[in-house]
Amino acid sequence: MIAVISRKRFRTGWTAFIILFFLLFVILPTVYILSYAVTDWGSIDTYVLNDPEMMEMITNAIIASFEIAGIVTLIDIVVGLPMAWMLVRKDFKGKKFLDTLIDMPLAVPTAALGFSSAIFFAQTDLNVPFALNSITSPLLLIILLHVVFSYPYMVRSLSAILVQIDQTYETAGRTLGASPLAAARTITLPLFRAGLVTGIILCFSRSLSETGGTMIALATMNNVGFATGPTLIGDWKSNLVSNPDLAAPLAFVSILLIILSLILLVVIKLILMKVHLPMGRIWPRPERIFSRGLFPKAKDGLTVFFLVILVLIPSFFIFTYVATATPTSFDWGPFLDSLVYSFLIAGIVTVIDIALGVPMAVYIAKNRTGKISEVLDVLVNVPLIVPTAALGYSLGVFWTGQNLIPTWDVLLIILAHVAFTYPLVVRNVAGAVEEVDPAFEETARTLGAKPIQGFSRVLYPVIKSSILAGAIMAFTRSLGETGATQAVVADAMTAPVYIVTLIRSSDYYVAGLACIVLIIVSYVAMLALRYVTNGRRSN
């Protein structure tokens, strides 16, 4: 066995297979819908461009999507930056506790988050005690919701870079006479760009992509008429059977979302890497005043206040609701079925991701200088940026259009989930492999190890925890996904989709309970992730 798979021809074949899988099962289906613009321009012309009402609806939804993503990212930067600063540069009691709190929203599936935030912020007739119960604008509600789940990404990306920036620069600046604020602003902030780029891209694409949470929040406030790009896709897809004319608008929205998000990715990268932050000027007096006395304390206080009000309470408000609402009787059956279904899918997706993503990561990391791997490295990011609803719709059209594989619902959902979770595993593992000195494996080979033995005995033990971390991320993302699932199979009954259905039929109490179950399951997975990654750090 080992002898067979160690042959050069087999190895070349395996590499080719891995790359082919990535291109055919991940990249091609993700962007396949773009070809619709070429092959079926006529129907887009008829059903979209010549239908002013439709056109207006689409334009409004797309503009709303980008508007929300932009504002959310801005808010994240404003409230996330002081938080990242505090976590990295300051020492205080309860810092560890605060650090854990930041990640909490990540453990809550966005479907549950959508419901939880909506009953806290929005004006509803549920009469939950302590709820703000005041927001009536759907746009504002969605912005607040998206801040809740994108905030941790921003804080994490910023603090990851901040840790690496040597504090002695700032100290040197201060010994040369700069006030703390001036030193931080003119010296450290400009070094920040890489973290800012990552944070902005992560937050923007997560917000642009969000479907389930948005749908649930909108349904909770009984909204009619307001939609974002992804919710349009979700809604239309479920009406597609009764109204086949929606195929063209669906394709059009997906194409717009895909193209605009990719363009935006490039633009953000270019702008942020090229443009210097215009911060050279110094205002000695005011900056000294702002560096002293009450101001720093007020800043830290406000930072924590925002974390609590904007992020933590909305995330977990659902517990208040379930604890105080009058219980209604219901049938657990369908929900448990959907939970099992979700688990099954997430499990299989994770296995596929690991089996085919790890070799891909190893290939990319080891052939850094090669042209092919450079291209693959860029392509891997595409499914991360493309909104999952657009990805799901594109993938569904691709696979049902070809007669290559059977079009069972489960299979299509699995393929869709693989497409957007695969990059998570590849990113994580490739990063880990790159940090491992290639001398380990080379030495193993010269000591007589075949390539597969070199991997299993030398490389694998070192990157094991990263593989596990990638697996858990893929698992929880798959478990919480709504947009892609709905866009590929309209009536799929995964747990998050089931929760959307419950809320739309106003079964709020049941939905609340279901959300809590989902939160607990994800939270356990999250704990496992922390345990694993902490183990890695202490090694």
Place this chain on the structure above:
Amino acid sequence: MPTVKLIGLKKSFDYINAADGLDLEVHDGEYLCLLGPTGAGKTTALRMISGLLTPDEGQILLDGKDCAHLEVEERKAALLSQTYALFPNLTVEDNILFGLNIRGAAAEVKERVLINMLDLVRLSGRSDAFPFELSGGMQQRTALARALASGADLLLLDEPLRALDARLRISLRVELRSLVKTLKMTAIHVTHDHDEALVMADRVAIIRNGRILQVGTPEEIWDNPATPFVANFVGQCNFFTGEVLENEPYTVLRTKDGMLLKGRPSKLPKGSEAVLGVKIGNTDVSKERSGYMSAKVERIIFEGRNLHCDLMMDNGHRLSAKVPSWKRGKVSVGDKVNVSWEETKGAVFPMPAGGLEQELKVE
């Protein structure tokens, strides 16, 4: 017991020729040092022999057989890298037994080899330790034991002593060589340290810009360098250029400003341009005795055993001399001294094609 033969190896990375027609023969059981400056292509040569790199052109013969089709693990050539690459997740014992475990060796065999190896590298008490718990020297010995125990019969050592502190480096030289000799292995040891190469090698191969300049015993390399570069690389030299007047019984060189300098007999045609190189350790300064030229002492550096003197000749050129420390007080800064050397210590070379400066340039 292998022999290694490299025939016309070529390898380039983006316009840099790391191997440019490399020819080299290593005998069975020989300890060969591949000596050259940084970027000369030493590591590239080693990686091509191990199979980690494929040459663009040329042949590698192991035991007389072309090994182009042989995979890394089939070459029985164990690589010991600069950083040792001890597997961090394995103990000393498991590191040493790595090769045998891969092959699924019997328990008794492993037991015996392990005890032998631990004994050989004096790590018997530390077999359960993890690499990060060991000192640099212990890590080095573990890596060596692992390579020796793998059943390889060719040992490829890539600057194996580089990461150690100076004292340990010197004591391990002898130890490493005698271990390899005891086990009758063939070893190719890459280094940029000429002292290390001279002390350890049976033969030294000097490499530069992907070509072998000279192969020979340490004595041959030291006494009869093939080019001015070799002469300067294994021990710093003073160089003079001039016209050949005589070539028997000594070579006599007349410099541009008329100095007559003597070196070993040669076959250089009279009247041709030539280079004379004298190691600074063989350059003597004296106030009493006469010499080839006179010079002013500009600076004296006390190095413990020796004095390093920087001199300025009357014609404005600089040269250096290394004299025993007991001469301290006999020469001092500002003195006018006479510079001399024994005729047999002056190596004579034809003028290099690109000029002397080009020839001596490192990199």
